[in-house]
Amino acid sequence: MVIHTAERRTIATGPGRNVRVTRSAKLFSQQGLMTTLRKTIVAATAAGIALASVAEAQQASRKPAARASAAPVEKPVVVVMPVDETPGDSARTIIQRDLDYGDRLTPLALDASLLKPNAPPDGSVNYSFFAGFKVAAIVAPRRSSTGLRVAVYDVATQAVLRESDFAVPEVPALRETEIRDSVIRAWEQRDLESRAGLVRTTFLRDSLVAAAAKKPPRNRKKRAAEAAVRDSLMRQVAREDSVLRAGIDRDVAERDAALPLLVARDLALRDSLVLAQRFALHGIADEVQRWLTGHRGMAQSxxxxxxxxxxxxxxxxxxxxxxxxxxxxxxxxxxxxxxxxxxxxxxxxxxxxxxxxxxxxxxxxxxxxxxxxxxxxxxxxxxxxxxxxxxxxxxxxxxxxxxxxxxxxxxxxxxxxxxxxxxxxxxxxxxxxxxxxxxxxxxxxxxxxxxxxxxxxxxxxxxxxxxxxxxxxxxxxxxxxxxxxxxxxxxxxxxxxxxxxxxxxxxxxxxxxxxxxxxxxxxxxxxxxxxxxxxxxxxxxxxxxxxxxxxxxxxxxxxxxxxxSPVIQPPAAAPVAVAGRGDSGGK
The missing domain is CATH 2.120.10.30 (TolB, C-terminal domain)
Known part of the structure; x- marks a missing residue:
C-alpha cells in the first residue's frame, strides 16, 4: 500500500543530501512514510530552513507577454480613451492591459493627441476615423461624481453599445509636506507659549537677583523675612523654569516621533485607496470584456x-x-x-x-x-x-x-x-x-x-x-x-x-x-x-x-x-496583511 503526497519541497538534511517531497509527484511506502517525515522534520529543524526576505513589489508590466506558436485568432480591436493626464499607471493603461491579458480583445494604443479630437467628451465620435484602424469598439471612461462613467461605442453601428457608472475611489495626492507643515505649525504654537513662559521666569529670576543685590534693611528680622520670601520665590521660579524646559524637550521629542508615524499612517491609507482603485479599474475592464464578448474577464483576482x-x-x-x-x-x-x-x-x-x-x-x-x-x-x-x-x-x-x-x-x-x-x-x-x-x-x-x-x-x-x-x-x-x-x-x-x-x-x-x-x-x-x-x-x-x-x-x-483566487470584490480587495505565529483574529 502506498501513500501519495501532494506537495513539492526540497529540504536540506546535510551535505549532499536532500529529502524531496513532491506535490502529486512521488510515492512513499506506508512503512517508511512516518519515519521519513520525522527525519525530515528533525533535519529541517537542525539545519534551519532559509527564508527569503520580503519580495519587492514588482512592476505590473515587467515583461511583455509571449505567444506560443498557434494559429492566429482574429479578435475585435478596441481603443480605450484617456481618462485624464495622470502620470504613471493611469486608468487607461490599467484597463488597456487588462483587456489585452484577457485574450479576447486587441487593444489599440493610439496617441492621445489623435484620440481627443475624434472622440471628445461630448460624445460626438468621428466613427470613420476609427473605422480606418479597423476598430470595433471605443471604450470611453470619464470622471463622474461616484468614480467613472464608462461608455462603449460600437463603430459598425455608430451607436452607444453600453454605458454604466462604476464606483472608483479617489486617491489623494501625497501629503507628506502638508502633514509635516501642520505638525510643525502646531508645535511652533506650543513652543511659542512655552518660550514666553521662559521669558517670564527669566525676568522674575533677574528681578529677584537684582533685589538681593540692593542694600538690605538694618533690621535683622526684616532682613531675614525679605531673604526668606526672596528665596521662596527663587525656588518657585526655578521649578517653573525647569517644568517649561522639560515641556519644550518633550514637545520636540513628540514632534520628531509623531511626524514619521503620521506620514506612515497617511501612506498606508493612500496605499489601500490605490489598491482599491486598481481593483475597481480591473472590475471595469472585466465588465467591458463581458459587454463586448459575453465573457467576463479575470483581472479582478x-x-x-x-x-x-x-x-x-x-x-x-x-x-x-x-x-x-x-x-x-x-x-x-x-x-x-x-x-x-x-x-x-x-x-x-x-x-x-x-x-x-x-x-x-x-x-x-x-x-x-x-x-x-x-x-x-x-x-x-x-x-x-x-x-x-x-x-x-x-x-x-x-x-x-x-x-x-x-x-x-x-x-x-x-x-x-x-x-x-x-x-x-x-x-x-x-x-x-x-x-x-x-x-x-x-x-x-x-x-x-x-x-x-x-x-x-x-x-x-x-x-x-x-x-x-x-x-x-x-x-x-x-x-x-x-x-x-x-x-x-x-x-x-x-x-x-x-x-x-x-x-x-x-x-x-x-x-x-x-x-x-x-x-x-x-x-x-x-x-x-x-x-x-x-x-x-x-x-x-x-x-x-x-x-x-x-x-x-x-x-x-x-x-x-x-x-x-475567485473574483475579489471591494472591500475584500484590501492590502494583504502579513500573518505570523502568535497572531490572532483568525476569522
Missing amino acids: RVAYVQNGRVFVVDSDGANNRPATQTGTALSPSWHPSGTRVVFADLNDAGTQIVEANLVTGGLRELSATPRGLNLTPVYTPDGRSVVYAHARDAGADLVIANLEGPAPARRISSLELYDRSSPSFSPDGRRLAFISPRSWQGTRMTPQLFTMNLDGSEEKQLTPSAKGVRSYRTSPDWSPDGLRVAYMQQNGDFQVWLIDVRTQAMKRLTTFAENEDPTWAPDSRHIAIASTRGGTKEIWVMDVESGRMRQLTDAPGARLPAW
Whole structure:
C-alpha cells in the first residue's frame, strides 16, 4: 500500500543530501512514510530552513507577454480613451492591459493627441476615423461624481453599445509636506507659549537677583523675612523654569516621533485607496470584456503562491506582490470563496498541519480537527465553512472534511479504504470532488490517476483513462470554474500540463517546453497559472489555454504551488496583511 503526497519541497538534511517531497509527484511506502517525515522534520529543524526576505513589489508590466506558436485568432480591436493626464499607471493603461491579458480583445494604443479630437467628451465620435484602424469598439471612461462613467461605442453601428457608472475611489495626492507643515505649525504654537513662559521666569529670576543685590534693611528680622520670601520665590521660579524646559524637550521629542508615524499612517491609507482603485479599474475592464464578448474577464483576482516556505499574494496583472505569512514552511495554498483568506499545509514538529491565514487582519490559526500527522492539499468547500484535505493514517491517506467553526474532529469522506486519495478539487456546484489516487489496472504499475466522486464518497469514477502497459502519472487536478474541464499535470519526463474534458474525457496537452507544474484556473475558465522553469528559474506564469499565449506573472525565483483566487470584490480587495505565529483574529 502506498501513500501519495501532494506537495513539492526540497529540504536540506546535510551535505549532499536532500529529502524531496513532491506535490502529486512521488510515492512513499506506508512503512517508511512516518519515519521519513520525522527525519525530515528533525533535519529541517537542525539545519534551519532559509527564508527569503520580503519580495519587492514588482512592476505590473515587467515583461511583455509571449505567444506560443498557434494559429492566429482574429479578435475585435478596441481603443480605450484617456481618462485624464495622470502620470504613471493611469486608468487607461490599467484597463488597456487588462483587456489585452484577457485574450479576447486587441487593444489599440493610439496617441492621445489623435484620440481627443475624434472622440471628445461630448460624445460626438468621428466613427470613420476609427473605422480606418479597423476598430470595433471605443471604450470611453470619464470622471463622474461616484468614480467613472464608462461608455462603449460600437463603430459598425455608430451607436452607444453600453454605458454604466462604476464606483472608483479617489486617491489623494501625497501629503507628506502638508502633514509635516501642520505638525510643525502646531508645535511652533506650543513652543511659542512655552518660550514666553521662559521669558517670564527669566525676568522674575533677574528681578529677584537684582533685589538681593540692593542694600538690605538694618533690621535683622526684616532682613531675614525679605531673604526668606526672596528665596521662596527663587525656588518657585526655578521649578517653573525647569517644568517649561522639560515641556519644550518633550514637545520636540513628540514632534520628531509623531511626524514619521503620521506620514506612515497617511501612506498606508493612500496605499489601500490605490489598491482599491486598481481593483475597481480591473472590475471595469472585466465588465467591458463581458459587454463586448459575453465573457467576463479575470483581472479582478489574485494569485497566491509559495516561495521559500512563505505564502505570497500577487494581483492578476503582476502588481502588488506581497507576503501573506512571515515565516513557516507552507505548502499548497488555496483560496476562500470570499477572497479574504487562504488555507495551506504547514510543516512543523507535529507533522504537516492545516493553517488558515486571514489576509485582512493578519490572523493565523491552525485547524484543530487533525492536530498531528500528515495533512496535505487543503481546499475550502464552495460555501467556505469547511475544508477538505488529505489526512494520512496508519491505514493510508484519505480525504477528510473538517468544519472551520467548531472543534469536531475531521470526518472521512469515502467509505472505501482500498486506495489512497489526495489533492481534492471541487466542481463549481460543490457536489463532486476531483482527486488523485494511485491505482493498478490490467497489469499497469500503481501510479496516480484522476478520479471524481460525490462529496459523500459515492459514485467514484476514474476520470483519466488508463491503457494496459502504458505508464501514465497524472496529478494536481484543478476543476475549471465553468465545470467543463479539469487541468492537471502529467509526467512526460518532466512534468507537463494537460486538460481533460469532464464529459468526453478528451485530453489536451498544453505545455511542452521546460518543466510545468501545478495548474490553477482563473475565474474566467480560460487562463491558468502554472509553476514553470521556461524562463530559467521556476516562476509563476499565466497561460491562455485557447491560444497558448504565456506571460510571466512573478519575479520571485523558486515561486511554486500557485492558487488562483475567485473574483475579489471591494472591500475584500484590501492590502494583504502579513500573518505570523502568535497572531490572532483568525476569522
